[in-house]
Structures are given as C-alpha cells and as structure tokens.
Amino acid sequence: MNKHAFITAHKAQYAVSTLCRLVRLSRSWFYGHDASLAARQGREARRAAQDVALLERIRHFFKASKYRYGSKRIHRDLGADGERVSERRVAKIMRGNRISAGQRKPRKPVTTNS
Numbered sequence: 524m525n526k527h528a529f530i531t532a533h534k535a536q537y538a539v540s541t542l543c544r545l546v547r548l549s550r551s552w553f554y555g556h557d558a559s560l561a562a563r564q565g566r567e568a569r570r571a572a573q574d575v576a577l578l579e580r581i582r583h584f585f586k587a588s589k590y591r592y593g594s595k596r597i598h599r600d601l602g603a604d605g606e607r608v609s610e611r612r613v614a615k616i617m618r619g620n621r622i623s624a625g626q627r628k629p630r631k632p633v634t635t636n637s
Contacts, residue, residue: 527556577601577608578616585622593617593624 524532530542530553543550584600585592592600594614601608617623 527553574616577606577612578620580604580606581613581616581622585617585624588624591624 526546526548529546530539530548533542539553540550543553580601581597584597588596588600594610594617597617598608598610598613601613
C-alpha cells in the first residue's frame with residue numbers, strides 16, 4: 524500500500540495532518556496529489572475520446588488509399604484536412620488497432636547485354 528492510499532483509507536478515522544506527519548508527507552502534497560490524480564484521469568478520458576474520433580478518420584484515409592498508406596502519409600493527409608496531430612500519435616493509434624500497409628514487392632534486377 525502506498526502512502527497516498529494509506530492516508531485515504533484512514534482519513535475517516537484520523538486527521539489528515541496527523542496521518543501526513545506519520546508517513547512524513549506534507550498535507551499540501553496529499554491534497555495536491557488528489558487534484559493532480561483527478562486531472563490526469565480527466566485528461567486520459569478526454570484523450571481516449573479524441574483517439575476514437577481520430578481512429579475513424581485514420582480508417583477513412585487508410586481505406587481511401589486502398590490500404591496502402593502508412594502512418595507518414597496518413598499524417599500528411601490528416602494535416603491537409605486540417606487535423607493537427609503528430610505523426611507519432613497516428614503511428615501509435617494505427618499500431619494499437621493493427622492497421623498497417625502491405626509491404627512493397629521487391630524490385631527485380633534487370634540485367635543488360637552490355
């Protein structure tokens with residue numbers, strides 16, 4: 524059990540300031556940690572909702588390219604369409620949803636008579 528969980532579990536029975544002194548934390552850290560944890564969860568939920576919407580657009584461009592474009596070209600198409608997103612995020616979403624372009628066929632060497 525970490526210190527924050529310990530204080531949260533016992534704050535109904537004891538004063539938060541006493542518990543913080545016991546585990547050698549400042550009271551401001553405890554309340555700040557609560558606020559940052561809530562903010563982080565809110566950001567993660569917002570980011571997940573944005574990723575779902577972005578995934579639909581990625582699938583649209585991937586299908587429009589006849590399943591040939593990788594993350595670089597999808598990123599370029601999204602940018603041209605007005606979507607501000609990093610190439611790395613596009614690649615991460617594509618990888619997480621198993622969206623990948625097929626590999627190119629290797630070029631066959633052509634010999635000459637010279």
